[in-house]
Amino acid sequence: MSYSLNAGVSKQQYILGGNCEDVLLYMGRYLARDRSSGSHVSLDVNKPHAVFIAGKRGYGKSYTMAVLMEGMMMLPSEIRSNVSSVVIDTMGIFWTLGKANEVQKEQILNWGLEPAPFDVDIFVPVGSLASYKERNINVKPISLPISEIDGYEWCKLFCIDPVSPSGVLIIRLIYELRNKEAFSFEEIINSVMEDERADPVAKAAVENHFRIAESWGIFSEKGVGITELVKGGSTSVIDVSTIRSEALRSALVSSIARNIYHLRLEARRSYERKMMGDNSVKNGIPMVWMFIDEAQQFLPAQGETLASDVLLNEWLKQGRQPGLSLVLATQRPASIHPDVLSQSDLVICHRLTSKDDINVLESVRPTYMKGNFGDSIMKMESEKGIAFVVDDNTEATHIIRMRPRLSWHGGDDPSIIS
Numbered sequence: 001m002s003y004s005l006n007a008g009v010s011k012q013q014y015i016l017g018g019n020c021e022d023v024l025l026y027m028g029r030y031l032a033r034d035r036s037s038g039s040h041v042s043l044d045v046n047k048p049h050a051v052f053i054a055g056k057r058g059y060g061k062s063y064t065m066a067v068l069m070e071g072m073m074m075l076p077s078e079i080r081s082n083v084s085s086v087v088i089d090t091m092g093i094f095w096t097l098g099k100a101n102e103v104q105k106e107q108i109l110n111w112g113l114e115p116a117p118f119d120v121d122i123f124v125p126v127g128s129l130a131s132y133k134e135r136n137i138n139v140k141p142i143s144l145p146i147s148e149i150d151g152y153e154w155c156k157l158f159c160i161d162p163v164s165p166s167g168v169l170i171i172r173l174i175y176e177l178r179n180k181e182a183f184s185f186e187e188i189i190n191s192v193m194e195d196e197r198a199d200p201v202a203k204a205a206v207e208n209h210f211r212i213a214e215s216w217g218i219f220s221e222k223g224v225g226i227t228e229l230v231k232g233g234s235t236s237v238i239d240v241s242t243i244r245s246e247a248l249r250s251a252l253v254s255s256i257a258r259n260i261y262h263l264r265l266e267a268r269r270s271y272e273r274k275m276m277g278d279n280s281v282k283n284g285i286p287m288v289w290m291f292i293d294e295a296q297q298f299l300p301a302q303g304e305t306l307a308s309d310v311l312l313n314e315w316l317k318q319g320r321q322p323g324l325s326l327v328l329a330t331q332r333p334a335s336i337h338p339d340v341l342s343q344s345d346l347v348i349c350h351r352l353t354s355k356d357d358i359n360v361l362e363s364v365r366p367t368y369m370k371g372n373f374g375d376s377i378m379k380m381e382s383e384k385g386i387a388f389v390v391d392d393n394t395e396a397t398h399i400i401r402m403r404p405r406l407s408w409h410g411g412d413d414p415s416i417i418s
């Protein structure tokens with residue numbers, strides 16, 4: 001990306017996250033002691049990253065996340081085609097990436113930038129399509145194949161005990177049906193009816209559960225959209241805000257994350273074979289950055305969700321090798337799984353005031369960090385968009401004024417006057 005530098009400002013640019021100067025995502029500028037803007041700061045996105053963004057309500061957490069999304073879309077086109085972004089939109093606020101930020105135009109121009117819309121694909125559960133069309137928002141459908149969910153997962157989704165009569169029936173029948181590649185809700189219900197071992201009350205209860213699952217509008221026999229999510233240079237925003245059940249949201253995230261992980265392992269193998277001279281192999285899917293706001297919903301500090309295992313073990317812990325980057329944001333670091341903090345190589349922390357949250361960050365304070373988290377956060381004062389950044393790659397900490405968004409920010413607080 002090109003950006004003009006204001007008179008009197010050092011042209012020096014600092015790079016976080018590595019030292020490759022060819023694949024840079026522009027983040028903002030250092031905050032000087034007198035609160036003026038200092039050198040420009042960019043993130044090296046050549047290699048995968050695990051990024052954790054924290055901040056109390058209204059100080060720029062989802063805004064910063066969108067700055068990173070925009071940054072990925074602003075990479076030079078020949079580089080951009082090697083990467084794809086997938087956004088799990090829990091609040092339904094990122095569809096506005098497609099509109100230019102006219103609200104903060106002056107601020108953007110002061111940074112030597114210009115408001116701009118971005119080319120994003122918005123996916124919504126099949127059952128919610130109509131409500132988006134009514135609002136003239138152009139969206140694509142997404143649904144999960146019914147066969148992807150195993151019996152234990154259905155029990156979790158229905159909040160029933162796997163050793164209850166209904167649970168036992170579901171696990172047994174789904175286990176048998178999963179021998180087929182795909183099946184419908186009607187086929188599940190037929191096999192419930194035909195079952196000779198379960199009692200009639202359990203059968204009636206299970207039938208009700210699956211009829212309700214059908215009405216959620218998130219499952220279909222073959223599944224729709226999942227393979228379309230990841231394309232070279234694309235950004236896919238999956239709006240899960242209409243899914244009320246957190247367990248259901250987790251099931252969707254788990255399925256998307258798992259599919260991408262396996263496809264990336266294959267892509268990585270193809271790449272290695274190509275490097276060894278085998279030109280017959282096809283290229284796999286590009287490297288993927290996945291962004292999840294309100295990430296504590298999927299990776300809570302206590303207990304687990306249907307998405308915990310794949311996000312923690314396959315994306316955070318093993319994601320580097322297959323080329324997977326994960327950006328997780330939360331208002332409450334104390335409410336997110338501790339592994340998220342310990343596995344992140346870049347922590348971007350906006351204002352926090354809760355002692356619990358600051359203590360959690362303190363517990364993973366790296367040895368190279370001078371001072372403590374509480375004091376560093378206090379130094380930022382209360383200006384929105386300022387962040388304390390801990391970069392494990394360069395083993396340094398910084399206070400940064402994040403750049404303004406070029407696209408419309410959909411997460412602004414509503415105001416009673418306007």
Ligand SMILES: Nc1ncnc2c1ncn2[C@@H]1O[C@H](COP(=O)(O)OP(=O)(O)OP(=O)(O)O)[C@@H](O)[C@H]1O
Pocket residue numbers: 055056057058059060061062063064331384385386401402403404405409411412413
């Ligand atoms: N880097 C920035 N430059 C300019 N304005 C910013 C910046 N970051 C945040 N803001 C302003 O702060 C407001 C709040 O930011 P944002 O919506 O990201 O908060 P949040 O921490 O995600 O809140 P919530 O937790 O409620 O979603 C934005 O609407 C925007 O006006």
